[in-house]
Amino acid sequence: MSNATTGVSSSGGAQKVSKINEVVIRIAGNSQDGIQAIGGFLARLAGRSEQEVMTFMTIPATISGGASIFQVRMGSGEVLSSGDEADVLLAFYQHSYDAHIASLKKGGIVLFDSDHVVANEELKKTYHHLGIPISGLTVEAIGGTAKDKGKNIFALGLIAKMFDLNLPKLEKLIGERFTGKDPSILNNALAAFHAGHANPFGNVLETFKFVDAQKKDGHQVVMNGNEAIGYGLIAAGVRFGAGYPITPWTDIMELLRRELPKYGGCFIQTEDEIAAISMAIGGSYAGRVAVTGSSGPGISLKTEALGWAIMAEMPLVIIDVQRGGPSTGMPTNIEQSDLNIAVNGGHGDAPRVVIAPANVEDCFYMAIEAVNIARKYSVPVILLTDQGIATRIEAFVEPNLEKICQEIGPDFAPVADHKPYDLSAANGISHHVPPGTKINSGKYPIVTGLEHDELGHPTGSPKLHMQMTAKRRKKLQALGASLPLPKIYGPSEGNVLLVGWGSTEGPVKEAVDRARAAGDSVSSIHLRHINPLPNGLENIFSGFNHVLVVEMNDEGLYGFGQLGAILRARYCDAKIQGINKTDGLTWKVKEILERTKTNLSAGLSKI
Amino acid sequence: MSETLLAKPVVSTTTPPTEERKGLTKKEIAADHPTWCPGCGDFSVLALYFKLIEKRKMWHEKITTVAGIGCSSRFPYFVQAHGAHYIHGRALPFASGISLSRPDLHVFVFGGDGDAFSIGGNHFNHTARKNIKMTYCVMDNWVYGLTKKQTSPTSPLGFKSKTDIWGAIDYPINPLKQAIAAGATFVARTTHTNPNHVLQMMEAAMDHDGFSFIECLSECVEFYEGAFDASNPRKGGVFNEVPKSHDVTDEGAAYKLAGEDFPGHFGIFYKVNKPTKNAKEAEIIKNYQSKVTGQQPWQILQKNFDKMK
Numbered sequence: 001m002s003n004a005t006t007g008v009s010s011s012g013g014a015q016k017v018s019k020i021n022e023v024v025i026r027i028a029g030n031s032q033d034g035i036q037a038i039g040g041f042l043a044r045l046a047g048r049s050e051q052e053v054m055t056f057m058t059i060p061a062t063i064s065g066g067a068s069i070f071q072v073r074m075g076s077g078e079v080l081s082s083g084d085e086a087d088v089l090l091a092f093y094q095h096s097y098d099a100h101i102a103s104l105k106k107g108g109i110v111l112f113d114s115d116h117v118v119a120n121e122e123l124k125k126t127y128h129h130l131g132i133p134i135s136g137l138t139v140e141a142i143g144g145t146a147k148d149k150g151k152n153i154f155a156l157g158l159i160a161k162m163f164d165l166n167l168p169k170l171e172k173l174i175g176e177r178f179t180g181k182d183p184s185i186l187n188n189a190l191a192a193f194h195a196g197h198a199n200p201f202g203n204v205l206e207t208f209k210f211v212d213a214q215k216k217d218g219h220q221v222v223m224n225g226n227e228a229i230g231y232g233l234i235a236a237g238v239r240f241g242a243g244y245p246i247t248p249w250t251d252i253m254e255l256l257r258r259e260l261p262k263y264g265g266c267f268i269q270t271e272d273e274i275a276a277i278s279m280a281i282g283g284s285y286a287g288r289v290a291v292t293g294s295s296g297p298g299i300s301l302k303t304e305a306l307g308w309a310i311m312a313e314m315p316l317v318i319i320d321v322q323r324g325g326p327s328t329g330m331p332t333n334i335e336q337s338d339l340n341i342a343v344n345g346g347h348g349d350a351p352r353v354v355i356a357p358a359n360v361e362d363c364f365y366m367a368i369e370a371v372n373i374a375r376k377y378s379v380p381v382i383l384l385t386d387q388g389i390a391t392r393i394e395a396f397v398e399p400n401l402e403k404i405c406q407e408i409g410p411d412f413a414p415v416a417d418h419k420p421y422d423l424s425a426a427n428g429i430s431h432h433v434p435p436g437t438k439i440n441s442g443k444y445p446i447v448t449g450l451e452h453d454e455l456g457h458p459t460g461s462p463k464l465h466m467q468m469t470a471k472r473r474k475k476l477q478a479l480g481a482s483l484p485l486p487k488i489y490g491p492s493e494g495n496v497l498l499v500g501w502g503s504t505e506g507p508v509k510e511a512v513d514r515a516r517a518a519g520d521s522v523s524s525i526h527l528r529h530i531n532p533l534p535n536g537l538e539n540i541f542s543g544f545n546h547v548l549v550v551e552m553n554d555e556g557l558y559g560f561g562q563l564g565a566i567l568r569a570r571y572c573d574a575k576i577q578g579i580n581k582t583d584g585l586t587w588k589v590k591e592i593l594e595r596t597k598t599n600l601s602a603g604l605s606k607i
Numbered sequence: 608m609s610e611t612l613l614a615k616p617v618v619s620t621t622t623p624p625t626e627e628r629k630g631l632t633k634k635e636i637a638a639d640h641p642t643w644c645p646g647c648g649d650f651s652v653l654a655l656y657f658k659l660i661e662k663r664k665m666w667h668e669k670i671t672t673v674a675g676i677g678c679s680s681r682f683p684y685f686v687q688a689h690g691a692h693y694i695h696g697r698a699l700p701f702a703s704g705i706s707l708s709r710p711d712l713h714v715f716v717f718g719g720d721g722d723a724f725s726i727g728g729n730h731f732n733h734t735a736r737k738n739i740k741m742t743y744c745v746m747d748n749w750v751y752g753l754t755k756k757q758t759s760p761t762s763p764l765g766f767k768s769k770t771d772i773w774g775a776i777d778y779p780i781n782p783l784k785q786a787i788a789a790g791a792t793f794v795a796r797t798t799h800t801n802p803n804h805v806l807q808m809m810e811a812a813m814d815h816d817g818f819s820f821i822e823c824l825s826e827c828v829e830f831y832e833g834a835f836d837a838s839n840p841r842k843g844g845v846f847n848e849v850p851k852s853h854d855v856t857d858e859g860a861a862y863k864l865a866g867e868d869f870p871g872h873f874g875i876f877y878k879v880n881k882p883t884k885n886a887k888e889a890e891i892i893k894n895y896q897s898k899v900t901g902q903q904p905w906q907i908l909q910k911n912f913d914k915m916k
Contacts, residue, residue, distance in 0.1 A: 261896070
């Protein structure tokens with residue numbers, strides 16, 4: 001909890017009120033306790049209060065039940081990560097208390113359900129302990145027929161009191177959540193919330209008040225990365241797709257299945273992963289960029305069809321929500337170990353586009369960018385996200401949908417002549433003409449996975465294979481030349497440049513902030529376009545003594561992570577090194593800083 | 608109102624949908640000269656597809672031919688029309704993507720027994736059960752031809768191939784039973800040696816609203832010569848049509864008929880009318896769109912965003 005510059009002020013009575021900029025709250029319980037609902041309410045409240053917010057959750061890979069946490073960091077200033085340490089721990093069970101008290105900052109507050117948790121006397125010296133019989137009081141408040149139901153909302157009331165949160169806004173959110181259900185459910189929820197809020201614990205402990213947030217331009221919307229991708233695809237004009245359920249990609253296919261009919265489209269659940277990508281490619285062939293997606297093993301299964309789409313030059317968007325691998329791996333954990341398969345997966349020389357959003361807002365915009373690159377270059381585009389970004393909730397400025405939403409319906413206007421693989425096309429970029437289009441020359445195209453001539457007919461000609469291979473490569477080189485260089489966070493010259501990609505943007509930037517505050521010379525860049533890379537990165541690298549690529553994947557046989565190896569191969573620069581980890585959890589800021597220091601034998605030079 | 612998959616796409620102002628056109632000639636439909644071996648049964652299937660296009664006055668741009676991998680799957684290259692040569696075994700989901708997003712097209716898929724029943728077996732079952740509108744013509748030659756004589760899923764027991772030099776030991780698939788059991792709504796059998804019958808089956812399959820499956824015996828003269836002689840009167844065999852008394856809507860009777868020993872019968876074994884997946888998806892779209900009548904896509908999306916504020 002960072003105190004505002006105004007410092008601690010007393011409200012004058014028995015109760016102390018401190019002004020704060022931000023807070024990290026970790027809620028620990030079981031997956032069926034509705035702890036995600038508390039986190040969701042807090043995140044949406046922050047969004048409506050023009051505050052910044054970021055969440056982090058773990059879910060067990062079990063079918064039902066199991067320990068689960070939800071961490072919310074909300075504040076009046078910029079929130080870049082979900083926070084290394086919690087200011088407040090809300091523990092529902094003994095196992096929640098035991099497992100998560102170490103995540104609490106020294107001097108932090110542990111709020112626990114004294115009906116289930118016995119506090120450790122030794123730990124009372126380090127942390128403020130506040131035991132409240134949450135289960136019992138909830139039963140008292142709402143009648144206690146449904147066992148354990150409603151205690152999450154009771155706890156939300158406690159938190160609202162502790163942080164002087166806006167009551168009418170929270171009541172409205174609760175109302176929205178339970179609208180349409182049996183009115184007694186909403187009444188119970190509000191009763192539990194008010195009982196929590198009215199709990200007299202505030203008399204024995206200080207409470208907190210956020211300093212006013214900076215005025216944002218326009219409203220904020222609050223959603224997770226999977227939702228942002230789903231809605232981004234709809235905004236981009238995608239109306240057809242196919243998929244197969246696999247965690248953590250499934251949310252996106254559920255959203256598209258549910259939403260697309262409103263737009264005249266549909267999303268098909270197929271018999272397997274190969275059918276899913278094949279059906280999506282069929283949809284693209286029929287005239288409109290289609291989407292498929294998966295996670296982990298599903299991506300492996302799709303690679304043969306992906307190679308076909310590259311060879312046949314079909315536009316396609318493939319979402320890869322990465323999880324821990326290989327094989328079934330760690331289905332509900334975060335890892336960035338699919339970069340290699342995204343960039344190189346499959347047989348043969350098969351260039352495809354790989355882009356990776358940096359945060360939830362970026363998921364929305366990069367989903368649109370993926371569609372537009374696929375259309376413009378007639379190529380499959382892989383949108384590489386991960387379990388962390390998929391499930392975390394952020395608030396961002398509401399997009400102007402009227403301006404952004406685009407129509408990409410197929411064009412069936414007759415053409416005089418058409419070569420699907422026209423070798424004279426500028427930069428190798430030819431376009432697909434869908435069935436239904438009359439071709440006045442009477443020569444119709446075949447799209448194919450066999451090496452082909454300009455009309456798509458098979459050839460064994462060495463010359464054509466070389467020309468067509470070059471054509472497929474040149475398209476990506478043209479795209480690379482058009483990409484903007486990433487902005488440097490911090491000065492453009494110094495000792496250390498941290499290079500991040502995907503969901504690590506926040507912690508990497510926060511590491512730069514902390515290092516610079518301590519007087520160290522650290523900057524960062526974040527790569528959103530992975531394949532092709534933008535041109536000119538060497539000019540950024542030349543400003544630094546060390547380039548450290550921060551990734552959540554293994555250091556590999558030769559000491560470099562997956563992006564690190566690509567950057568070294570491209571720039572042949574020995575100063576490019578890696579900071580890697582595979583614990584299945586998001587980067588903590590302090591981990592990045594410690595690893596940076598150990599990585600540089602000489603230590604960081606002072607400015 | 609946003610564009611819907613229900614509505615037929617606007618083709619163009621210069622070719623009004625009501626336009627009367629002459630049927631295409633064989634010369635206009637033929638593309639590359641087929642790469643098949645001389646005497647291959649696939650030639651007659653191709654010739655009859657041309658005949659179907661001519662007879663039914665199909666328009667060039669509306670013909671969509673899809674195939675997977677195999678000798679017979681070279682088919683699209685030989686047809687002067689929109690076509691796709693996809694990967695091994697996956698032609699059906701690819702064709703489903705076209706069928707489900709383009710109600711104005713009828714997709715024809717051609718392939719072989721390995722493509723359909725071995726590597727693509729799962730897709731065959733699911734495309735059939737979902738009743739996705741298209742015609743699937745499997746040119747069954749009981750052998751892998753493109754890779755030069757290995758055992759196929761329809762090779763009879765004892766067939767000597769390069770992977771079973773002592774004779775096939777695995778029980779073969781019965782394509783008709785497989786199709787009926789999977790829920791195909793049109794199941795027919797024909798043979799390349801009876802051209803009129805092939806054309807009849809193709810026409811009936813095209814006119815069927817649903818997943819229509821034709822098993823067309825197509826002899827591989829190179830690697831399984833004489834396989835179907837017993838069904839060819841010119842080779843001393845018998846060509847028995849499905850008895851007139853057979854009720855094509857009787858699943859049990861169709862299954863029984865499909866189980867007869869070779870040469871068995873030829874014709875339509877099973878045909879029922881069930882709503883297609885295409886129609887069911889269109890119904891969902893219609894219901895959902897009726898709730899957002901008059902709204903632009905961005906306005907529909909805005910409603911979702913308003914809930915996330």
